[in-house]
Amino acid sequence: MGAAQGARTAQRQRQLRRPAAAVAAGLLAAKLAPPRSSLRQVPRPRLFDPLQAGTRQLLTLVSAPAGAGKTTLLAAWSSSRQPPGPVAWLSLDAGDNEVARFWSYTLAALCQSGAVPGDSALRALAPPAEPDKDFLSQLVSGLAALPSPVVLVLDDLHDITDATVFEGLEFLLRHAPPQLRLVLATRVDPPLPLQRLLVSGKLVQVRAADLAFTVAEAAELLSSVEDLSEEDLVLLQARTEGWAAGLRLAAMSLEGQPDPHQFVAELAGDDKSIGDYLTGEVLDRQPEDLRSFLLQTSIVDELDGDLADTLTGGHGGESMLARLERSNGFVVAVGSRRTSYRYHQLFADLLRYELRREAPGQVIRLHRRAADWYAARGETVHAIRQTLMAQDWRHAADLTAEHGPSLILRGHAATLHELVERLPADLVQADPELQLLGAADRIVRGDVEATAAQPPARSQPDRPPSRKRDRFALLRAVVRTMLAWQAGDLDQVRVDGAETLALQSRVGKDGEDDDARAVALFTVGTAELWTGHLASAEPHLREGIAAALQARLGSVHVACLSQLALLHAIRGELHEASRWGASVVEGAAEEDGSSPMQAAGGSLALAWVAYYRDDLGEATRYLDQAEATSAADFRPMTLMAAILRARVQRARGDLAGALSMVATAHRDLAGWRPPRSLWRWLVLTEAELRSTAGQAQPASAIRKRLDEDRPLSGGEAMVLARLQLAEGDPAGAAAALAPCLDGSAADGFLTIQAEMWLLDALAHDALADHDQAAVSLERALDLAVHGGLQRSFLDAGAPARSLLARYRQRLPTHWSYLDELLQVSAESAQVTVVAPKLIDHLTDREHTVLRYLPSLMTYEEIAADLYVSLNTVKTHAYGIFRKLGVTGRRQAVRSARELHLL
Amino acid sequence: MRQRRTSGVRRPTIYRIVVRGELSHRYLSAFEGMTLAAGDGQTTISGPVVDQAQLYGLLDRVSDLGLELISVNPSPEPAARAAQTGR
Numbered sequence: 008m009g010a011a012q013g014a015r016t017a018q019r020q021r022q023l024r025r026p027a028a029a030v031a032a033g034l035l036a037a038k039l040a041p042p043r044s045s046l047r048q049v050p051r052p053r054l055f056d057p058l059q060a061g062t063r064q065l066l067t068l069v070s071a072p073a074g075a076g077k078t079t080l081l082a083a084w085s086s087s088r089q090p091p092g093p094v095a096w097l098s099l100d101a102g103d104n105e106v107a108r109f110w111s112y113t114l115a116a117l118c119q120s121g122a123v124p125g126d127s128a129l130r131a132l133a134p135p136a137e138p139d140k141d142f143l144s145q146l147v148s149g150l151a152a153l154p155s156p157v158v159l160v161l162d163d164l165h166d167i168t169d170a171t172v173f174e175g176l177e178f179l180l181r182h183a184p185p186q187l188r189l190v191l192a193t194r195v196d197p198p199l200p201l202q203r204l205l206v207s208g209k210l211v212q213v214r215a216a217d218l219a220f221t222v223a224e225a226a227e228l229l230s231s232v233e234d235l236s237e238e239d240l241v242l243l244q245a246r247t248e249g250w251a252a253g254l255r256l257a258a259m260s261l262e263g264q265p266d267p268h269q270f271v272a273e274l275a276g277d278d279k280s281i282g283d284y285l286t287g288e289v290l291d292r293q294p295e296d297l298r299s300f301l302l303q304t305s306i307v308d309e310l311d312g313d314l315a316d317t318l319t320g321g322h323g324g325e326s327m328l329a330r331l332e333r334s335n336g337f338v339v340a341v342g343s344r345r346t347s348y349r350y351h352q353l354f355a356d357l358l359r360y361e362l363r364r365e366a367p368g369q370v371i372r373l374h375r376r377a378a379d380w381y382a383a384r385g386e387t388v389h390a391i392r393q394t395l396m397a398q399d400w401r402h403a404a405d406l407t408a409e410h411g412p413s414l415i416l417r418g419h420a421a422t423l424h425e426l427v428e429r430l431p432a433d434l435v436q437a438d439p440e441l442q443l444l445g446a447a448d449r450i451v452r453g454d455v456e457a458t459a460a461q462p463p464a465r466s467q468p469d470r471p472p473s474r475k476r477d478r479f480a481l482l483r484a485v486v487r488t489m490l491a492w493q494a495g496d497l498d499q500v501r502v503d504g505a506e507t508l509a510l511q512s513r514v515g516k517d518g519e520d521d522d523a524r525a526v527a528l529f530t531v532g533t534a535e536l537w538t539g540h541l542a543s544a545e546p547h548l549r550e551g552i553a554a555a556l557q558a559r560l561g562s563v564h565v566a567c568l569s570q571l572a573l574l575h576a577i578r579g580e581l582h583e584a585s586r587w588g589a590s591v592v593e594g595a596a597e598e599d600g601s602s603p604m605q606a607a608g609g610s611l612a613l614a615w616v617a618y619y620r621d622d623l624g625e626a627t628r629y630l631d632q633a634e635a636t637s638a639a640d641f642r643p644m645t646l647m648a649a650i651l652r653a654r655v656q657r658a659r660g661d662l663a664g665a666l667s668m669v670a671t672a673h674r675d676l677a678g679w680r681p682p683r684s685l686w687r688w689l690v691l692t693e694a695e696l697r698s699t700a701g702q703a704q705p706a707s708a709i710r711k712r713l714d715e716d717r718p719l720s721g722g723e724a725m726v727l728a729r730l731q732l733a734e735g736d737p738a739g740a741a742a743a744l745a746p747c748l749d750g751s752a753a754d755g756f757l758t759i760q761a762e763m764w765l766l767d768a769l770a771h772d773a774l775a776d777h778d779q780a781a782v783s784l785e786r787a788l789d790l791a792v793h794g795g796l797q798r799s800f801l802d803a804g805a806p807a808r809s810l811l812a813r814y815r816q817r818l819p820t821h822w823s824y825l826d827e828l829l830q831v832s833a834e835s836a837q838v839t840v841v842a843p844k845l846i847d848h849l850t851d852r853e854h855t856v857l858r859y860l861p862s863l864m865t866y867e868e869i870a871a872d873l874y875v876s877l878n879t880v881k882t883h884a885y886g887i888f889r890k891l892g893v894t895g896r897r898q899a900v901r902s903a904r905e906l907h908l909l
Numbered sequence: 910m911r912q913r914r915t916s917g918v919r920r921p922t923i924y925r926i927v928v929r930g931e932l933s934h935r936y937l938s939a940f941e942g943m944t945l946a947a948g949d950g951q952t953t954i955s956g957p958v959v960d961q962a963q964l965y966g967l968l969d970r971v972s973d974l975g976l977e978l979i980s981v982n983p984s985p986e987p988a989a990r991a992a993q994t995g996r
Binding site for chain 1: 928929930931932933934935936937938939949950951952972973974975976977
């Protein structure tokens with residue numbers, strides 16, 4: 008038990024360190040390394056030659072029946088010094104017959120091979136739910152940028168039958184850069200244009216006849232068997248036709264044979280099927296305990312000592328497996344720690360058939376044992392698979408329904424589909440819950456037909472609440488949440504996610520589904536954060552951190568940390584933001600392959616901290632870093648980065664650059680409706696920039712633009728107050744600020760407490776209420792000094808400088824920070840703000856039209872796009888020309904670019 | 910020859926799959942529902958096959974076991990007269 012406990016702890020530790028990209032991957036380590044046998048291998052240099060020739064070209068095809076020695080050959084070649092570059096290995100199985108999974112594993116294999124540098128675009132590439140030409144083109148260009156060749160080995164490709172996978176492979180072959188050397192190992196020829204590749208000299212093949220062992224090789228393989236004559240060897244080679252598995256079985260049968268000659272002679276003179284006959288020979292020769300060990304443990308694909316003991320009901324499974332691996336090659340060790348084993352596929356099949364023949368009653372019992380073992384380890388998918396194999400349909404259906412929502416949340420909807428498919432059709436048809444589970448993957452991807460097939464909501468208030476009904480409600484909430492997430496509709500994610508959380512705590516047993524809860528908390532917290540519900544986002548993200556730690560989900564843990572860091576940054580809580588941000592960035596650097604979204608979140612939070620602390624160089628550096636790592640864009644974060652970059656540019660005195668940054672951000676919104684509060688943040692940022700540039704629009708106009716039905720958040724009111732102060736309306740500003748300061752304003756972005764108090768101080772100073780001004784300024788300094796906030800004071804410019812100087816006498820406790828601010832502020836006042844020159848300011852409508860001018864669209868197309876008439880567009884265009892002092896569209900674009908309006 | 914695909918009632922066809930080498934009863938469980946007849950250095954696996962999916966499943970098993978496929982033929986014989994298990 009101690010060993011089992013240890014193994015479990017080790018497994019959990021490994022999970023915690025598992026790269027985010029591999030969250031969905033489960034047993035990834037075992038798939039991404041060639042199996043290695045400790046058995047002495049027969050060196051087959053003659054077969055290395057075609058592999059060398061093939062990998063100088065584009066494609067090498069190793070096509071031969073089961074047991075021909077394909078994997079063994081490729082594994083030996085991979086670990087030799089021969090391949091022209093690092094080898095990316097992927098062992099496929101029937102579970103990978105799904106296009107998104109196929110490509111994400113392929114990417115994982117490439118990234119782990121050592122051929123892909125840390126800054127390669129491939130590391131940030133993630134296949135969409137339905138990998139398309141865009142994705143494949145990015146894959147191709149990522150490969151083309153590699154510094155050296157990489158050999159991609161896809162083993163057991165015959166397990167893949169999905170036509171879209173092969174379409175993708177064909178695309179890859181057609182557009183492959185010289186860096187890619189593809190090696191395919193399969194029992195059946197893949198549906199690829201092999202003939203064309205062969206004719207053009209880009210394909211080298213290794214087929215069954217090549218793989219067949221020669222007499223010399225057979226001699227080497229059988230060298231441990233004593234008393235074999237040359238003649239015996241020739242007979243054996245001929246009888247097995249050099250079939251590797253046959254020779255290996257023969258070697259095992261011959262171990263300890265009293266008369267090898269006799270055995271070989273009998274075998275050669277017989278017409279029996281080699282595999283059949285030798286399996287019988289080998290198994291019959293094993294001591295009874297080993298024989299039943301082999302049969303009983305053959306029912307799982309991969310096992311360790313603990314699982315072996317569970318299946319046999321005995322002990323010593325671990326040493327038994329190690330011995331089997333060393334002595335006769337029945338099993339191979341897999342995975343980096345090599346404490347898991349797999350039977351050679353052909354042996355596993357033979358053993359399973361033998362078990363079914365000998366003890367058909369045991370088969371179901373063994374699958375049940377395996378199912379319980381997996382269930383106890385929380386390996387739900389394996390548990391369900393084994394239950395299915397036990398043909399325990401009711402139980403399998405229950406397990407599937409029980410764990411379905413959590414599987415969907417963790418991104419396993421496709422697996423779920425596959426599991427439901429294997430249930431008897433009549434069972435599924437009678438159960439709407441199972442139907443929804445089976446369709447979840449397509450619904451989540453936004454497949455309209457599948458969504459329509461979703462069973463209707465049934466509200467039955469007269470029936471007492473039951474667990475099963477709650478569970479169904481949870482499933483529906485989860486599916487809707489994931490659908491909204493895929494569609495980028497964060498407002499909807501927030502609503503459905505909250506329902507998911509509520510139902511989870513009603514349905515779940517304590518501590519059982521920490522991982523699903525952690526994912527749900529992250530999802531809801533993130534949606535809340537970006538829709539401006541900061542107050543509820545914070546506890547959810549904090550709970551998510553705790554749940555992720557509990558479930559040892561390293562990637563979700565880091566993801567929650569990253570969002571929490573951003574939350575604090577948005578609130579100007581610099582101390583916390585920098586603490587969490589730094590732990591994310593460090594964690595991401597340590598965890599190779601960590602999700603770019605998380606790493607970018609950490610960098611972005613640190614950029615805000617640096618900005619508020621007035622370290623603009625550092626802020627830019629972190630912004631660059633965030634941009635470089637977030638090729639897999641999370642749009643809210645991209646928008647936030649643009650807003651920050653604009654503010655950094657303004658702080659540097661480059662107002663034109665800042666304005667064009669905001670204009671670009673507006674343009675990038677095309678095709679995406681950002682959460683309302685995020686959009687309002689962008690509008691306010693632009694208004695502030697314009698105000699600084701002397702293009703101020705009245706605060707009342709801005710308020711109007713912000714959609715008047717919705718109350719202003721604290722931060723939004725604050726920005727308007729600043730505009731009102733600039734307009735010379737301190738009373739209006741103080742009134743706008745009041746709800747922010749007493750905490751009654753709505754939650755939202757930009758709610759920076761220190762800054763609010765500073766503005767309040769400015770307003771009251773202007774109203775000659777000096778006592779209140781002093782109190783407010785003191786509050787502002789109290790809050791600012793904690794995190795080292797400076798930027799708000801600098802942005803407030805000369806009025807703030809004067810305020811600080813005049814109230815200095817009244818605030819002795821803050822002298823040192825106040826003096827520092829005064830000095831920095833005086834320095835920053837030296838920065839000359841360069842405002843663009845424009846005859847007259849463009850209206851908002853003109854700005855909108857201006858953004859279209861560089862495109863190839865005609866005025867008519869622009870009008871259609873904006874839902875206005877052709878004449879309106881022309882009027883705006885001529886308005887732009889007049890104000891820019893130009894006469895045509897092309898000139899206007901050039902001039903607008905010079906003025907950084909574009 | 911009543912083999913219309915659209916027919917509601919599916920009548921299984923008897924298939925004869927011939928592989929090289931003489932198989933023992935050991936492999937019977939790999940080809941559940943079929944009978945094996947071995948002789949002359951080859952084995953005939955025969956029995957009712959409902960549809961193409963089942964047939965391909967059987968052929969996959971032949972391939973999984975590393976057996977050499979010689980021929981596959983539908984047979985007009987009724988199931989009752991399928992060959993007996995050899996050996």
